[in-house]
Amino acid sequence: MEKHPMIKIKNGKKYFYRFTLNQRIQHIILAVSVVILVLTGMPLKFHDASWAPYLYALFGGIKTAPIIHKTFGAILMALFVYHVFYLIYVIRKFHIAPMKKKNGKLSKMEVAKIVLTQNLVPNLKDAFDIRDLMKYLLFFTKVRPDGDNFTWKEKFDYWAPFWGMIIIGGSGLIIWNKELATQILPGEFLNFSLIAHSDEALLAALFLFIWHWYNVHFSISVFPMGTVFLTGYMSEELMAEEHYQYYVDIMKKAGLEDEILPPQRGQSHEPPEGGNE
Amino acid sequence: MKAFLFKIYMLLFMVLVVFFIVVIWNVTFGHIVHEYYERQKVNDITALKGSNEQEVEKSTFEKVILESDERVKNYLGYKILEETRIKGHFHHIGFDIGPDKRSYCVKCHGDIPHDAVKEIRAFLNMHTFFVGCQTCHIKLEGKNKTGVFKWYNRMSGEIVDSPVKTARPGTYKAKIIPFERVNGQLQRIDNDERIAFALEYSKREKTLTEGQKSRAIKLIHKLVSKKPVQCEECHQKDNPLLPFEAIGYPKERVDSITSTEVVGMIKNYTKFYMPKMLTPEEAKKK
């Protein structure tokens, strides 16, 4: 972890380290396979739509597209399994092990506490942040909520696919191996699996392509594209806009208290280098 | 400038978001609403079931005319044959001819206009597919008679080369139209002026007075001759009305059209089936 300083200064601008290479690679695999899965799956769900045959033909039509779909489904599921082990490993190594060194043996309650206070676990602050965001968006206040390391948006972005992966992956496996699955399960279960698979996929696809992409691509704070998923580093402006609380913490830790930007009182729609109004 | 572009971008994105909201509504809650109404419909029909009655079909234009024209696809493996489905029709049609977009007659009379003489109406309609109305219903006499006929495309209305040699009989997508002489110049009889006149009438029909209306109708039909061109005027070997060679008919087709088979059949019809055929007005009265 030392290889990557928390704050990197390049051309006089500060960049903040957020994602490790391992995480970035996981994200790319996830992104690519999800896009392909959506492109090969949606023509089936919306088979009546005028665009469906064309899109499906792009993937080789009914003979090839299902194979592509299953291949990338398998990749995604492998990634998911890997990710779960990765999670356990990271939590044990960086959170539980140090505590053990300090306090000796840990009780179950203490382990649970460590797990539940992880950065990505939703907490009360998220609820307050949502409330504050609504206040801000509805013009009741000029102050954006000051986000922590991971804001509620990012937690949403993380847990929605996490839950989706379980539902879609599980139901997908059942549909894929229907002969095997129906040795135990009744045939009606396939109906439920299909509903879950396609409806949850629709939710996931729309969620990622509208909500997630808006936040990381199309919102004018990041337009045309946030670079953090490639470089692992986030610019100071964005950091201050979305993760103010965390930003202040890091700056203080790094001894840069005097350089802390003031809280971003209302993001202007101009890009940082944009002209005057 | 950049700020302005960003404003435009944001406005467009707002529109996009609204569009997404509609899409998401349609693929989610819209389904529930739709299902509810479908179920209501089923309940209505079930309520009728006991009474041994069918739901009274509402004869709206939509139902009777628009929905009645189904398309059907025949999947043959090596190709897909798409055609109109006519309910209870056994033989395949195989292609579309498409309505005549040029003729202002069919705007009121339709593409299948002949109905009066029961025995030959199908024959007459058969000719309507490649012979313009004016060819038979306007008899140019004397110095107006030019003897010039040409083909026009049903869709674009433009004068085209004769399609006779390139297509199977009757499947031309073009129709024959007579030419008249105006100030020494050859001119197609369905000129733009006449089309505009007829169109104007149908547009303004509701606002016209009694006199105006009748006069308009009279004027539109002024050229129409009382007695249309008769079958044997074309279906004859010597000096037929239509200059077959000039409008692109090869010799064997001319021979077929004027063959004893065809001519004999016309004679047969005239003689045995309906002696009144040549005077449809009387036939109608009868």
Next chain:
Amino acid sequence: MSLKIALKNYFILFLPAITIMLFMPATSFSADIGNCLLCHKYPGISRVDEEGKLKLFYVNEDIFNNSVHAKVKCDGCHTDIKEIPHKHAIKVDCLVECHIIEPASKKKFSHKDVQTFINKSVHGVIDNKGKEKKFKEDFPTCKSCHDNPLYRPISFFKRVRPGISEQSLGRCRVCHKSEDFIYRSYNHVTTRLHPLNIAGVCAKCHNDLALVTRHGLSTKAVYSYGETFHGKAASFLDERIPNCLDCHVSKGESVHQMLTHKDPNASTSEQNKGKICTTIDCHPSASPKLAKYGVHSEFNLTQSPAQYFFTVFFIVLTGGTLLPLMVIIFLDIVRRFFPNASIGGRK
């Protein structure tokens, strides 16, 4: 390249070949002895009858000659027409004994047997007590399902090209000497309907909500079939996929003898249902439980309540998540237009 354009180009490319291969031998065998086509080859030969129905008397010669009825002469079916010109023709009776000699029995051929199958099936107008069924006008006649069946030569025999496989014809020639016979029999035998053609036939009635409800059926069957993977694959032109008849008729039985699922002999009856999916061609390793899969389950509270609520759960989840998020995006953009405005206190 798009699918449709691809198909079209494919067709145009091979059009001359198809024309030669399919039309040439056929035209030499024209059924039009009476020269009916003298008039009926014109597509415009038509009228609108007193009921406002379009009557089209056109016969497309090319298509007819590539249909299974190509060898039947016009008056084989239109028996009342003896001369030209003729008067109004009476409706064709499909059960008529036509002039074709059936090669196996050496007897005149007729579709009469089909009627006996129909009578035993759910599609017969008379019920098993000998009484006329309710809404008898809804029940299908021959032409409700069949137009003139077209030749559909197997084109996947050792190649994926349109038309007839010369290679397979070669095997016929070993024994059969007449080219016409080979051509016709091959085409006749290989005439099979595409799953979508079959679904289209059934859809005429079974997708009609009013008709389906009148007869107490719980599903718009072709619609719900279309929502399964099988139906969707068929709509993407997969021909290996099972169609209506594959499940609803026991192997080897006449498709005209469609039985109700209450009939113990029906392929869809409680006892036989399990065998539908597990045939050697379909899902041989599956258990009979697979057949419990609700092919015709619809999103419908009365028909399948469990699935209805399951779907509603996901609908609420999807809509309930996405719509608020959309509103937030919308407000976010609005907010960025007025970054410093506020109606609240001066925080």
